[in-house]
Amino acid sequence: MAVREQKLRNAYDFLMAPGRFVDPEKPHTSDQRYETADGDICSVHLEAMHFPGVDSLEQVWEALLFHYNTIEIGITERLGHMTVRDDYDTIDGSVYNTRVLSRSDNCIPVESSIVTFSHLFTEEDEGFGGQACGILALDSVDKDELYPYFPSKRVRLDTSGAIVLTVSRRSVQVSNQTERSGDKAAGQSDNKRDLVVTLRRAAFLNLYNPQFPVSEATRQELQAGIGRWGDVLMKTIRSYVYSKP
Template identity: 45%
Template sequence: MATHFATCADQDLPIEVPTEAPQSAARAKKAPSKRKCTQRRHTLMAMREKKLQTAYAFAMTPSRQDEPQKMQFSDARFETAQGDYCGMRFGSVQFSGIHSVQQVYDAILFYFSNHEISLSERLGHISVRDDYDVVDGSVYNYRVISTTDRGVVTETSTLLFPRLSSDGACGMVVVDTIDEDELYPYTPSERVRKDISATAVVTLSPNKDGELVATIRQAAYLKIHRPECAISEIAQRELYDGILSWGDVMLKTVRSIVYAKH
């Protein structure tokens, strides 16, 4: 049987999203065959280039960044007719005293490689990560399962596509969510599903004083699916209120890594 993916962007979302977004869930009861693993890896690699190109164009659209040399953020939240709760964020943030794009790029990759630790430390959630696959350091497929302090369990099945240009002038990380995955299906009766489609593009340029400054341009779309499992109203409200905390945790983690020796 061929590996099957369906992406969130294939569906009728209420807004333009930075990348397509596929998704998966509970652990398979037995290990997949070698043939199925090979098919899966080919599928993941085949979507890589398109996702990177689409995400870069989306994040770098001039109309989204009036003055990229200044810190700026634009957030929006809304509820869909299906009862899903969504959040969007566009922005740019600067890191002064940086000597290379790779400094910031590596910090972003470190954050995603230790996603569950950052969530646990900064949000107080108990988070566990299942790494499903890594393809030549070009595609990462993993799931993060988090439990809030009110006992609500959420799951996010993620694809990660990193790239650092050959000249080191631009680094980017694209994150997407798997919508359907025959191998690792979701368990909505036990967990609340969270989707993330986001990109971070890192560039380096001098400011007006001639100092090199790294800029991260962000674009993100997040969705918490209407819970199918029983959770209290206050727990659901807190879940919705924190929908954009993912981006805040990433920036705080990256900043702490970049300036760790200062």
């Protein structure tokens, strides 16, 4: 479990480092992509999103875990890419070794094998500034003897990344429309302290150059869709926390 603790610590330190985001109180999205000498497409993605008015940090944490526990359903339903997932190893419910097989719009098979480390820390836990936070770290599996990669048949996608959830309260303006005598004038605003959960995310993706013949149109489609799994993550969380009963 020492490996898990180090992965979580590295994830927290990276995302919470001063200057990582221009203003962590504001939404932020940046994405850089480049091609290597071997023809692989790499992407570096940074994102900060806020979820105001949620019930608790735990609610957004549950939404995050729900996404990764049902990732094959989310990708299939939201992107239309037929996807299956195998969880073939787990430790104490907080470390998962997962293989994901998906097919792109042009039915090109894509495979990804990742290890996920996660934990929800309380204010009593030491080492994280005395605040409650949820941390999830992802790392790609380089070699897998049980389920080896098949570069001659599938395109390999390596994913490494980190997610940190923190909670705060912020003042919001609430309009008072009461017009009864003796009450505040209509349209006057009151201050309200609203609970806000902030999600900070970093993703490092490497889409390997296909080792089998594909058309140029298919290659460009694969490259353009390299970050769409991350879009599914954010949509799933929003749907989970803001859905009406």
